[in-house]
Amino acid sequence: MENLFRLVNHEDFLSRRCIWVNGPVIVGAGPSGLATAACLRDQGVPFVMLERAECIASLWQKRTYDRLNLHLPKQFCQLPKLQFPEDFPEYPTKRQFIQYLESYAEKFEINPRFNECVQSARYDETSGLWRVKTASSAGSTKTEFEYICRWLVVATGENAERVMPDIEGLADFGGEVIHACDYKSGEKYKGKKVLVVGCGNSGMELSLDLSNHNASPSMVVRSSVHVLPREILGKSTFELATLMMKWLPLWLVDKILLILAWFILGNTESYGLKRPSMGPLALKNTMGKTPVLDIGALKKIRSGHINVVPGIKRISCGQAELINGEKLDIDAIVLATGYRSNVPSWLQESEFFSENGFPKAPFPHGWKGNAGLYAVGFTRRGLSGASSDAMRIAQDIGKVWKEETKQQKKRTTACHRRCISQF
């Protein structure tokens, strides 16, 4: 299977290698990929993990702001087979979560192949195998690898790429324009007028952080948003919702959540935060739109420290014109306009995944496709959804793996194929 050759292109080297993988290839070393790898390890199944960044959990390490905390209680965010340390608070910090993931990778001996971005993956009907191509560059040497495997686990996440909105005049703004994933802290915006585009959890939390650093944020709410208190009577709203879902239909849980939110937060519509017609959990499950779990932004909106504004008509030099005709002078723009999956850009398959890069089958059926294809972490249910996918996938592959290794042992045939997967 090994074919290795080099093309010399002036001072750059391009080498191409083809590698047979004994076990599944996992694409992505975020929490979903790590959880799957740990469960496979438990089943004794070897694997290869490919990661485009140079570290695990790149979303958490490189594309989130300093003050970020998990916003669901810790018991809903830990991965299979390893609990958070006892001394972690109810809502662990980003640093703590990363530390946990590092120790998770170490405990389960997960060593991804870093700096390898999957460019394409396709199922070869003739051989019944997946062909996964990556491009990696180290120094002046560019290497293209092709992995051949029986199972492909897609773990590239719901937030693989930033969504950049097409706003008229944005190129003429003249000041700093960044996406929320490049925002670290409000420190450098002290005294500045910042337009935050978007009012999901990112828009709300960045506006809060800006305000805490004495900047003046204006947050754009172009349509609607559900804001819920993070806690109700000292209990996490998410936990409460999960408990209620055991006994009550979703529409009723949504109604109860909205009544409780009204008692605790008041009428949020009066601050320009129109509520969607669909309930918060129904909206999360069907459209993937996460309700905002308020950690203090609402108080800042009430006190006028965060200015809520309607949609943008156009941007010009140092100014934003809103759809109500109002003109705002601004120094910087933060685009908290969300993320999307990148699966359609590299996976040549259209039966299991839909055009939006999510599995077509709704939760809990979207983890297994045909011909050894799996998806982990596309449930729109955060880390707990990823854990549940990971356990199912490992069990499914583990079953076949064990049967086949048993048969192989019986036949005692030697395997001469070159294998790079971890044991």
Ligand SMILES: Cc1cc2nc3c(=O)[nH]c(=O)nc-3n(C[C@H](O)[C@H](O)[C@H](O)COP(=O)(O)OP(=O)(O)OC[C@H]3O[C@@H](n4cnc5c(N)ncnc54)[C@H](O)[C@@H]3O)c2cc1C
């Ligand atoms: C700011 C923020 C906060 C969140 N907080 C919570 C929370 O508190 N609780 C909760 O349950 N959920 C939360 N979520 C949801 C979030 O989706 C999960 O926390 C989690 O990171 C998802 O893990 P994942 O492994 O599926 O995706 P990711 O963490 O995005 O990992 C995917 C990995 O795949 C890699 N990759 C992508 N494309 C390729 C490619 N072509 N080739 C190779 N590698 C590739 C990426 O570099 C990345 O490392 C949050 C999300 C965000 C954005």
Ligand SMILES: NC(=O)C1=CN([C@@H]2O[C@H](COP(=O)(O)OP(=O)(O)OC[C@H]3O[C@@H](n4cnc5c(N)ncnc54)[C@H](OP(=O)(O)O)[C@@H]3O)[C@@H](O)[C@H]2O)C=CC1
């Ligand atoms: N502490 C935590 O745990 C945090 C968790 N997260 C999670 O990360 C994920 C992503 O969240 P987030 O980054 O907020 O993304 P979301 O997709 O949740 O929100 C995107 C926002 O941008 C708005 N938007 C998009 N395009 C435009 C435009 N052209 N003009 C105006 N507004 C626009 C959307 O409005 P519209 O609805 O009208 O399309 C929406 O309000 C979520 O699951 C979230 O829960 C994020 C931050 C912190």
Ligand SMILES: O=C(O)C(=O)Cc1c[nH]c2ccccc12
């Ligand atoms: O924070 C996120 O992005 C999550 O996906 C966590 C999450 C899963 N289900 C929810 C329901 C309400 C609020 C947050 C979540």
